[in-house]
Amino acid sequence: MNGCGRGADRAPAKSRVAATLAAGLLMASLAVGLSAPDAGAFMVTQAQARHAIPFWTTARMKRARPLDALLPGRPKVGLARTDRASAENPHRYPPLAPATTGASASSTFEEVPDPVAPAARVNGVIFIVTPFGLGRCSGTSVNAPNYSVVMTAGHCIHSGGPFGWWLGGRWVFVPGYRYGQRPFGVFPAKWIDTTRQWRKTGSENFDVGAAVVSRNERGQLLAKAVGGTGIAWGLTAKQVFDVHGYPAELPFDGETQHVCTQTPFLGHDTLSFLSPGPLNLAVDCDVTGGASGGGWTIVDKDLLNSVTNYGYTDDPATDFGAYFGKEVGRLFSRAGSIK
Amino acid sequence: MIRSLFRCATLAAFAFALAPSMCAASPLDIPAAVPPKFRPLVRAGLRSGKHTPRAASESRFALKTRQGYEVVVIAVRNIVALEVTRTRSNESKSLKQGRAITAYVAHGRVTPGRIEAKFGDLGRIAMRFHPSGRVVRSKPLRHCNGAHRYTRRFGAFAGTVRFTGEGHYVAVRAHRAKGVVRRPIQLDCATRNFHSHPVRFGRPVGHWPEFMPTILAAFWRQVVSSTDFFSFQIGKKTLYLAVTEESKGSMAEVRYAAVIAPSKTFVSDDALTSATVKPPAPFHGKGSYGAAPDGTKSWSGPLSVAFPGAPRFPLTGTQFEPVLETGF
Numbered sequence: 001m002n003g004c005g006r007g008a009d010r011a012p013a014k015s016r017v018a019a020t021l022a023a024g025l026l027m028a029s030l031a032v033g034l035s036a037p038d039a040g041a042f043m044v045t046q047a048q049a050r051h052a053i054p055f056w057t058t059a060r061m062k063r064a065r066p067l068d069a070l071l072p073g074r075p076k077v078g079l080a081r082t083d084r085a086s087a088e089n090p091h092r093y094p095p096l097a098p099a100t101t102g103a104s105a106s107s108t109f110e111e112v113p114d115p116v117a118p119a120a121r122v123n124g125v126i127f128i129v130t131p132f133g134l135g136r137c138s139g140t141s142v143n144a145p146n147y148s149v150v151m152t153a154g155h156c157i158h159s160g161g162p163f164g165w166w167l168g169g170r171w172v173f174v175p176g177y178r179y180g181q182r183p184f185g186v187f188p189a190k191w192i193d194t195t196r197q198w199r200k201t202g203s204e205n206f207d208v209g210a211a212v213v214s215r216n217e218r219g220q221l222l223a224k225a226v227g228g229t230g231i232a233w234g235l236t237a238k239q240v241f242d243v244h245g246y247p248a249e250l251p252f253d254g255e256t257q258h259v260c261t262q263t264p265f266l267g268h269d270t271l272s273f274l275s276p277g278p279l280n281l282a283v284d285c286d287v288t289g290g291a292s293g294g295g296w297t298i299v300d301k302d303l304l305n306s307v308t309n310y311g312y313t314d315d316p317a318t319d320f321g322a323y324f325g326k327e328v329g330r331l332f333s334r335a336g337s338i339k
Numbered sequence: 340m341i342r343s344l345f346r347c348a349t350l351a352a353f354a355f356a357l358a359p360s361m362c363a364a365s366p367l368d369i370p371a372a373v374p375p376k377f378r379p380l381v382r383a384g385l386r387s388g389k390h391t392p393r394a395a396s397e398s399r400f401a402l403k404t405r406q407g408y409e410v411v412v413i414a415v416r417n418i419v420a421l422e423v424t425r426t427r428s429n430e431s432k433s434l435k436q437g438r439a440i441t442a443y444v445a446h447g448r449v450t451p452g453r454i455e456a457k458f459g460d461l462g463r464i465a466m467r468f469h470p471s472g473r474v475v476r477s478k479p480l481r482h483c484n485g486a487h488r489y490t491r492r493f494g495a496f497a498g499t500v501r502f503t504g505e506g507h508y509v510a511v512r513a514h515r516a517k518g519v520v521r522r523p524i525q526l527d528c529a530t531r532n533f534h535s536h537p538v539r540f541g542r543p544v545g546h547w548p549e550f551m552p553t554i555l556a557a558f559w560r561q562v563v564s565s566t567d568f569f570s571f572q573i574g575k576k577t578l579y580l581a582v583t584e585e586s587k588g589s590m591a592e593v594r595y596a597a598v599i600a601p602s603k604t605f606v607s608d609d610a611l612t613s614a615t616v617k618p619p620a621p622f623h624g625k626g627s628y629g630a631a632p633d634g635t636k637s638w639s640g641p642l643s644v645a646f647p648g649a650p651r652f653p654l655t656g657t658q659f660e661p662v663l664e665t666g667f
Contacts, residue, residue: 267562267563267587268563268589268591270444270563270584270585270586270593273418273586274418274444275418276416276417276418279589282562282563312560314660
């Protein structure tokens with residue numbers, strides 16, 4: 001238990017300076033592998049994307065730590081009536097291969113017995129080289145016109161805020177990951193982006209990111225290989241979710257996929273009222289670090305409608321995710337249009 | 340734990356320094372004024388090196404109610420806060436007399452000329468600003484990024500304000516209120532005081548025993564509700580803070596209370612195994628902390644705080660995680 005909540009895990013001022021310097025140096029080195037930003041997003045060259053696949057050996061994957069623990073300033077992990085602010089014009093993009101889990105309700109982050117099953121293999125681990133070491137998040141393959149979109153948390157793409165930096169270093173997505181196995185191969189990112197507000201302000205209300213991935217080692221497109229969930233934005237916040245992810249902090253080890261099934265919306269985080277933008281969502285699910293970016297799909301509809309963003313150390317049973325509003329819709333549209 | 344306490348203490352020191360201005364803080368300022376609520380801003384600051392961008396303007400107006408409360412409406416960006424505080428006979432803003440505020444925060448439509456927001460079943464605001472023509476500009480500051488002074492436009496807000504607190508503890512209905520629109524909300528200028536006393540920061544804090552703080556804190560959080568109690572003793576003073584948050588549908592209810600009291604109201608032993616606090620109003624009763632040799636901690640007693648609309652809000656119990664520490 002941490003007496004000062006999630007903010008207490010932050011680095012002190014001296015560390016912050018050191019971290020900033022280190023970040024600056026590493027950003028300079030990472031920038032070699034990244035081309036100039038394209039309308040805010042970052043494009044990765046094909047050669048760099050190819051090099052990312054052999055870089056991520058099983059040993060490196062196991063060494064990767066949750067971004068929440070690596071990056072200074074990241075939180076631990078990364079009721080209500082429908083209101084105008086959280087009920088915009090609804091939009092849906094259908095799943096490629098609709099699937100239902102048929103599981104019973106549980107707020108415990110239970111292990112998925114078969115992560116390569118059709119319903120589970122759209123979820124995977126994201127591995128990233130950060131200024132502070134090898135990092136990891138969770139992500140979801142989403143059906144899109146280019147069959148190559150991964151949705152995740154904004155902080156798994158960009159550290160957030162006006163002085164943030166891109167986390168494009170050897171960014172790969174490994175769907176259906178288990179114990180170092182990559183049953184569907186490794187999909188390196190060729191384009192990453194977040195919501196405009198996450199980049200500009202670092203507001204938790206907009207902590208959503210997307211990546212467009214290249215083909216895997218076998219030449220397959222992501223959604224053709226594993227399928228893709230649908231995505232919806234502008235719906236009412238009052239939904240029942242399946243929360244997916246690869247938690248890596250205790251009591252988990254990051255080697256297996258987990259899910260909280262049929263966990264209902266409980267309310268908005270009071271913190272999100274103090275910033276502009278849509279209000280964050282709370283559900284009952286005991287995620288830990290590494291689950292950041294894991295998808296929240298609407299039960300029985302296979303529609304991605306949020307991603308895990310953060311939690312509080314003094315209430316580990318509650319998981320918070322960003323509301324999918326029109327800004328997420330714009331992000332998804334941008335990602336889906338990348339060739 | 341020590342590291343977290345160090346941070347808490349640092350934050351509390353900030354709060355202590357801010358205390359005089361905190362009396363006038365709006366609920367939107369709470370994260371900057373109260374230690375536990377520093378969390379998101381610290382996080383954001385560490386992550387981005389900068390807090391959220393400065394909003395273009397802040398609109399505010401105040402109304403007095405028959406129940407003896409003052410209702411202040413503050414609108415910044417798309418955030419509207421309606422704060423309720425007890426009307427005082429004197430206008431002293433010293434924290435020595437204690438201060439308690441209940442604020443209702445909702446997202447709405449805000450422009451320099453308009454405030455619209457709904458506070459669930461409790462009420463709504465739809466007001467337009469009509470400037471009187473009176474404009475006050477602050478003294479210009481140097482070394483600023485962007486604006487170098489504040490501009491305050493006075494006038495009246497006209498429209499509808501309807502609000503009734505839980506259990507009808509406060510009720511306000513108005514169609515007109517004097518108000519002000521200030522822009523920008525915050526200046527980005529070099530602070531003169533910081534540069535004029537560099538020596539004060541030249542020695543470790545430990546060299547001044549009078550600045551060694553003792554901190555007793557107790558926190559509790561569940562889903563979208565939380566309660567934080569914080570006592571920070573330094574020198575001859577103790578700062579007491581209590582903050583509760585609760586999300587209620589499309590609205591958040593944030594309450595906070597603060598008082599500065601003599602240090603004798605906070606007693607702890609050298610071994611940090613027990614402590615007692617008895618803060619003055621708006622707090623009631625006393626809280627007792629105990630730490631057993633096996634590491635178990637207790638936080639008990641009749642300590643409570645009187646917020647507007649919640650006259651006996653408990654601050655002790657087994658659901659709290661207590662912490663007692665000293666020094667940085």
